[in-house]
Structure formats: structure tokens, C-alpha cells
Amino acid sequence: MDSKNRIGRREFIATSAGALVVGLGSARGGAPITNIHEAADKVGQIPRRHLDRSGRKVSVLIGAADWAPEAVEAGILCGINYWHKSQKWADGGAPSTILKNREAYYCEIAVDRVNGNHETGVIDGEADYRFVKDRLERTGLRYFDDMLLHFGYHNVAEIKENRGFIRAYDRLKKEGLVRHMALSQHSYNGNIKVPGGEDRVGILNAVLEEGLYEHAQFAYTFGDTEALNNFVSLAKSKGFGTTAMKTAAGTSRMQADGNFMSKFPAGTTPHHALARWLTTSTDLSTAVIQLTSLDQFVDTYSGAGKQLRAADARAIEMMTEYANREVCRLCNDCMSHCSEGLAIADILRYERYATDYGDRERARRLYAELDRRADGCQVCGDCLPHCPQGLKIPAKLADAHRLLS
Secondary structure (H helix, E strand, C coil), rough: CHHHHHHCCHHHCCCCCCCCCCCCCCCCCCCCCCCCCHHHHHHCCCCEEECCCCCCCEEECCCCCCCHHHHHHHHHHHHCCCEEEEHHCCCCCCCCCHCCCCHHHHEEEEEEEEEECCCCHHHHHHHHHHHHHHHHHCCCCEEEEEEECCCCCHHHHHHHHHHHHHHHHHHHHHHCCEEEEEEEEEECCCCCCCCCCHHHHHHHHHHHHHCCCEEEEEEEECCCCHHHHHCCCHHHHHHEEEECCCCCCCCHHCCCHHHHHCCCCCCHHHHHHHHHHHHHHCCEECCCCCCCCCCHHHHHHCCCCCCCCCHHHHHHHHHHHHHHHHHHCCCCCCCCHCCCCCCCHHHHHHHHHHHCCCCCHHHHHHHHHHCCCCHHHCCCCHHHCCCCCCCCCHHHHHHHHHHHC
């Protein structure tokens, strides 16, 4: 293991993440992993590849600052060198290993709209500028490698009409406080709160063509649309970086489904097969997978950069069938057909946070902020013909309301 990325034993013991983790259930059915160094040794060094035209090499699976601290430390030991949403370290400061060897890591800040949420808020360059400066001071990182427009644009026209984020980026770059520009992109087609909202694929293609952004993140997993797959391949051919997020489309609920797992191929798990598939069977630059424990880090990230085996390939087939039947893919095609104007994709996204990411507190907080909740569904059925997956949306909404209320 690369010594420059290994935490010193004394420093390891001193960190809160260095304590033994108790109560973790093993995804593979064995004894739980309770030590960060043990976890890192089981995963090994994660391979790297080029992210985008900048020439930077990043781990084929990146990390997220909102992981459990012990998973962050294990990821650092395994060579994860790109950290999504590193502004999340504002409360306690960035990990000391990163601060001591800052140039060895790429730290990204995700910047949100202001005066509202991702649907109703606005892109405000001055607010963006102040936010980045504040988070730099609080994290101690000195600069952010990537400044990311969180949730992205509402439509193609907004890319041209609102340059506030880009102006803030240019200003910060001149001051040496940011280095690269990126975005994460959601779909807004059919969203009644976003007049003229468009699908993520059209927006991503427009961003790629304009050439100002260097890479983008977007929801992507097994069984996604041909249009999105085509974008990923085109982006690779043009040196535009792509990061899959919201990749765990029901993997945790699959793991908890005894009937499903009784038929699952031996020698792999849903999370492990997902990691192999993302990193060796797609044209993605990299991906991020949400984790709930150190044990899940080992189960998942030990598959990074490894080819699919027969068991993994069969697992992905089964997982795709399951997800198509049970998990909203967040395409938003149904929303414009809801007479009550329910944010169906958002509600079912929050349900995924609770069920698949184990983050019920966040999911319930976001759900409580909605002005129309799932119990407003009148079970009229108008949405049903417009779901590409054929999900029973009213029933899904009712389940989500019970879970999130």
C-alpha cells in the first residue's frame, strides 16, 4: 500500500474514526469488519483512470465526505483520491491525512441554488462566491479542486441565460481558490415547479457541446436508458468526464429480501457486483456508491476495477429485473400527468435515501420540506401509463408516506 496514503498508527488511534466499530452486520455473512486497517487491507489499492481532459487520474470509485468517518479513513488508505461534497467536512475540518498532503487529493465542493430548493431557487453568482470562501475557511482545505453546480440546470436555455455560477467560478479561479468546473444534473421534464424543465440527457449533451464544464455527475445504474448510455459513450470519446451517482438502485433492499437473496448467485453480493459492473462494464470515468458502514465499504469497494465473473453478470441481470419492478429510476416522465402536482420522483428519491442508503433522518427532513406530500395522491391512475417501468406509483407513494412521515 502506498505509504503516502497510509495513516500513521498514532494518528489513526487519535482519530474518532480509529475506534473499533461495533454492531456491523457482514454483507457476506461472515464476521463483521471492525478495524479500519483490516478493512483497507481487504479492499487493497483501488485502481485509477483519467477523469477528464485535465489529465487527472482518479480512483475508479470515488468517495463521499458524508460517509461514516471510518469508511472515509479506510477509503483514504485504499487510495481514493477524489472526494465528493467535501464541503461536508466544514463542521469538524477535513481529515488530517488530506490536509497534510493536500496535493494528493481532489476535493470537490457542491454548490446549491439559493432562495429556494433545486426547483424553486436561483443561481446566484455572488452567493456562490461567498459560499465557497466560507467552506474553504471552515474545512481548512485552502482550495477546492472542483466547483460543482449541484442539481444542474433546469433546461438548455438556462445554460446560456444564467452565467452566475460560471462568473463565480472564474472569479474564484483567478484567486486560486478553485481549479475545475463540474456539475451534477437531474431531470426536470414535467416538473410543474420548473416551467420549461427538460430531461437530464438533453441538458448534459448541451453542456458537453458548449465545452466549458470538464465533467458531470448524474444518476446512472444498471438497466438505464439507451439515451443515457449513448451520452456516456459520447462523453468518453470527447474526453468529458462522467461520474455515476445514485448507483445503488435498490441494492440494500435486495440484500434484505430473503426470497431474492435465496436465488442470488453464490460468491457475490448486490453491492459487490454493482462495483464490478460500474468500473469495468461501462464507459464511465468513475462512480460513487453511498455506504452505510465499514463492512459495506469492504463488500462494495473490493469489487472496484475487477472484471465481471459469471456470477456477477447473472447478479446484474437479476438486479436489473428487481429494480425495474421495485425502484423508481427518477426519470420524471410521470410528473406532468399528476393532477395534484406531486413531486413523484423526489418523493421516491427520498424513499431511496431511507431504504437503500440508511439515511432515514435526511429522508424525513427533505420529505417534510415538500409543500405536497405523498398522501395527496388521489389514486386517479393518470400517472401509470407514463412510467417506463410500469411501477404501481400510487402504492409506492403510499408506502413512501408511511416510511417518511
